[in-house]
Amino acid sequence: MKKLTTVIMLGLLASGCQTMDPYTGESKTSNTATGTGIGAVAGAVLGAAVSSKKDRGRGALTGALVGGAVGGGIGHYMDNQEAQLRQELEATGVRVQRVGEDAIRLIMPGNITFQLDSDQLQPQFYPTLDSVVKVLTKYDRSLIDVAGYTDSSGSFEYNQQLSERRAYSVADYLVGQGLLATRISSHGFGERYPIADNGSAAGRAANRRVEINIRGQI
Template sequence: MPSNTRKISPAPTLLLLALLSLAGCANLDETQKGTAGGAAIGAVAGAIISSATGGSAGTGAVIGGALGAVGGNLWSKNMEEKRRAMEQATQGTGVEVTRTPDNQLKLEVPSDISFAVGSAAIEPRLRPVLDAFANGLSGQGNLLVRIVGHTDSTGSDAINDPLSKRRADSVRDYLEDRSISGNRIEAVGRGSREPVASNDSAESRAKNRRVEIFLREPEAKN
């Protein structure tokens, strides 16, 4: 008599476990989140690939999980220490330090400590922030920097575009003066095209007059 019992593929079960694992990461620090998330995703991928090629899904999950844990933890090893250091160095300055979805360290510098209206001269209160940032790059010659200058919507693009670029250039020049190679730094201006607030009030315009500094690792070459 034929059996109606159907063999259940382990992949959906592992996917559910991976999702539960990721959901449980809320109370972990960045290092633990990277490892747990990478392991969960790696386990699912390993199980699916192993099953599809005739191998053991369980063995594939173990191998995939181990590799995923290493991959998911790359941010932690290279960037987490710098994120924490910059958070400490910028306390009380208004600078926002975050990790971007693509694993870049981002410093968003508000206008009140960066540049005066219509000026590309670095304000004195920004200098200690840039000093701490430059110090964190000492001995880390593989890390790359991208500086993006922004303005509010006051004035025309003919004024705002070059002003935002000059602001980014000023930050780049400051870092170069502190022995950071210019070959590692990209400086661009976005004018008023990427606002983070409306330009309807003086307060919102001030939020849009900002500089963003990104730190990232170079892409791995195969």
């Protein structure tokens, strides 16, 4: 029990390690450290649970080492992928948003992706998507989900169909540039889940968007 408590404390300490965010200049908890800490704690508990009473301490330690390696691996993998996406997409208008430890969201506003009421990608957006493909080709263990959204103008049914076609257009382009189709899915959400007020032109423009959600797999 004493060993288990020690391992858990070490895991919690690891998860609290602070790093400097290179994009905001703010201190934050490293996703690698967080993953290591969570993995170590979970592994220790599981290792102790499946071990005999005599070997419970050893089981906890082994579980912590394995769990910490897996958790830290995901965090490190996604940290590096996020950094390269930010570098490639700087000044493109695409917002890179980290979602928890194992996911990244790319928010692509409608003004750079599609013409109004169209599902045809604008040619000037191709280089931006090519930059995304470049990173996703390197980080080939990531799964990709493309989500389309519209503003509230028009009927609900029309917006739903338009959002689906837009998401499919982006997903189809990614496949056409060499990403495996088995890694990619696409969905349309129409006017649901707005990120701004549809009562203003600026808000409607923000809601017309495509998001690429990237989830790490180890």
